[in-house]
Amino acid sequence: ATLYVARAQFVDGVDDGTFASESSTVENWSGTKRVECEKVFAPETEEELRRLVQSGRFSKLRPVGSALSPNGVAFEKRGMLSMGLLDKVLEVDVEKKQVRLQAGARVREVVEHLRPYGLTLQNYASIREQQMGGFTQVGAHGTGAAIPPVDETVVEMKIITPRGGDGLRLSAESEPDMFKLAKCGVGALGVVSELTIQCVDAHKLVEYTWTATPEEIEKKHEIWLREYQHIRYMWIPHTETVVVVASNPLTPGEREPRIRSGMAEKRRVEPLVRLLKEVAPNVDPADMNFGQLRDELLKVNPLDVEHVKLVNAAEAEFWKRSSGMRVDWSDQILGFDCGGQQHVLEVAFPVGDLERERPEAAPLRADLQFMRELREMIVKYQIPAHAPIEQRWTSGSSSPMSPAAGTPNSLHSWVGIIMYLPTDVQAERDAITNAFKAYGAKEFDELGDKYELRTHWAKIELETDPERLKKQREKI
Incomplete structure (x- = not known):
């Protein structure tokens, strides 16, 4: 949506000088959601933003970032508010390791702005094109058992509401209850105009990639969760292969390990x-x-x-040939290629904590028990499940609306199922869409209540069946 706004010819506006584009179709990155929007506003200053939100002329106005969300969470046909031109980094406090910025600043540009100061963001989701407002408001996350979702890195924020005034400045010291709600508020409490983010020292990570069997995962899981700062599993459906990607920071003064060149790309894709x-x-x-x-x-x-x-068996063999190690800055390691256009459904659920060592004879933690049952479900119903099923972890968020809401020492697992859209033929895309909806519905029918599944805000879909919709509303 921001790209669209940046090149649109603004032809209509409100009397305060804030302009809007003509009615046009706005589409998300995967081409899975689109909206015929009556107005897309693009304020260039906070004053324009405030006048627009507080004008009282619009029955519905929804802030939009980079329009990356699989579910088009920001799409609204009556009016959308692009933050793409409010993208400045306002201040870097090196002593506090904090950055103050406008909500439209993109993750990629923020990282580059922080680099000369020896700082970086604590964690990253898979891609870095998000705007910081959307990145935090939907409770995006990376992976690491002791690392919370990104909304927990918000130290202070400013939101513009229709009630008037210069906006609300919220922090843990000022309006703590409202602050917790607004940090991961999906834009519902107001339009986020400014954020102060807690950063960390820039650091390099040593990343290891290897494959394991489900049995090996179950045996080593508790050790690996504690051993690596960042870890994710990529389960390949209909195979006995799990890809493990794990990393730890280089300590200050530590020499970079010598990287042995792995198998050539041509051999890996054979x-x-x-x-x-x-x-x-x-x-x-x-x-x-x-x-x-x-x-x-x-x-x-x-x-x-x-x-x-x-196809999945061939992918499993590719990953077996891709085992190895690499060293790079954390932003380069933690961002990764998500593949082509796709449907994705990601859920989070509580899986205990890491404070106490689990006895060797203890039952499987809920994260791996869930994966065992999900894989069995896929086989039982012969679901054409594309690869991978990605599994990540975070600690809890103090935001009540976060799917990983919990205490700082709580542990939460995030699992995303996927189906790619490798065709431009609409009938074929529709068939994949329907199959994916059935796949997701089966996951919730079989496992939703048992594991207290909560859907990522950028991936939740509004149910169309009345009974399912009623249950979804009650759960939210």
């Missing part, structure tokens, strides 16, 4: 190239990377279970 030549001989795989090869393979028959099993 299993996918071989399969593509079998199932789509007219497609030239030359110069295709891993993600492109997977898209081309899935395009052949994305909803055929047996075909998806073959």
Whole structure:
């Protein structure tokens, strides 16, 4: 939406000089959500923002960031407010390790602005194109058992509300209850105009990638959760392969480990190239990377279970050939390629804490028990589940609206299922969409209540079935 606003010809406005684009279609990154919006406003100053929100002329106005959310959380046909031009970094306090910025500042630009000061953000989600307002308001997260979702790094914030005045400045010392609600407020309490974010010292991470079986994961899980500052699992459905990606910071003064060159890219993608030549001989795989090869393979028959099993097996072999180590700055390590256009549904649920060592004979923690049952469900119902199913962890957030709301020592697991949209043919995209909705509904029917699943705010979908909608409202 911001890209659209930046190049739109503003032809209509309100009497305070804040202009809006003509009615036009705005689409999210995956092309899965679109809205025919009557007005898209793009204020350039906080004064324009305040006048717009407080004018009383609009029955509905929703702030939008980079329009990345899979569910189009910011989309509203009656009016949207782009924060893309309010993108300044206002102040860096090196002593407190804090940065004050406007809500439209993008994660990528903020990181580069902090670099000369020897600071960086505590954690990152998978991509860095988010605006800081949306990044915090939906409770985005990275991974690390002792690291909270990003809303917990907000130290102070300013929100503009329709009631008038210069806006509310909130912090843990000033209006603490409202502050907790507003940190992860999905824009419902007002438009976030400014944020002060707690940073950390810039640091390099040593990242390790390897594969394991589900049995090995269950045996080593408690050790790995404590051993690595950041860890995620990528489960490959219909296989016995789990990809583990884990990292720890280099300590000050520590020499970087010597990196041994791994298998060449051409060798790593061989299993996918071989399969593509079998199932789509007219497609030239030359110069295709891993993600492109997977898209081309899935395009052949994305909803055929047996075909998806073959694709997933080839992906598992790719990851077995990709084991290795790398060293880089944390922002380069923690951001990663999510693949092509896709549907994704991510849930969070509590899984205890890490304070007490679990006895060796203790039952499986809920995070791995959930994955065991989810994988069994996929096999039982022969779901054409694309890879990977990504599993990450955070500590609790003090924000009541966070899916990971809890005490600082609580542990929460986040699990995302996925289906790619490798085709431009609308009928085929619709079929994948319907299959994915059925996949997500089955997950909630089978496991939702048992594990107290809460959906990520940027990925929750409004139910259409009256009974499901009633249950969804009660849960929220």
